[in-house]
Ligand SMILES: [Zn+2]
């Protein structure tokens with residue numbers, strides 16, 4: 001499996017390229033403002049990108065999606081409950097003029113809990129993990145977890161942004177969907193460095209206990 005991380009943009013958002021070296025096919029996850037760097041990395045990888053799948057649609061994760069769709073000729077996939085967050089993108093663009101003109105990408109299809117996203121001969125399993133937004137998802141492929149803004153190294157996502165629900169739901173999603181995964185699984189978040197399920201289970205203050213949510 002090929003995994004590339006391209007961080008960038010004003011919120012240092014991680015875009016990922018996941019690929020299958022056997023078939024030379026790949027998918028793009030969360031193409032944000034750093035779309036120039038992302039397209040250069042796609043070119044360098046030699047992979048044929050077959051779709052864009054977003055963990056969620058906050059502006060820093062989706063600002064480059066329409067450009068990527070046109071450049072690569074691929075469809076854009078999100079969880080159905082994420083549609084209202086995507087529809088609020090023009091408001092987000094007004095609040096964050098640094099992003100410039102951001103076009104709202106059309107959605108070609110939906111991914112839901114338990115679905116498998118094909119990447120050549122590989123399969124990424126979709127986990128619906130509401131909390132950071134209604135339609136946030138994580139992707140599990142082999143021993144790799146793409147966690148979006150649900151789980152970070154040593155922290156969790158905010159719940160006070162567009163589409164956010166509650167800290168109780170976010171932590172519930174992490175505990176019920178991510179923590180049952182094996183300790184050795186590596187976690188690649190939407191911001192910041194990678195981590196493992198074991199490290200987060202043992203030391204993340206939001207998961208390890210001692211934290212109450214009112
Ligand atoms: Zn977010």
Ligand SMILES: [Zn+2]
Nearest residue numbers: 058060149190
């Ligand atoms: Zn983010």
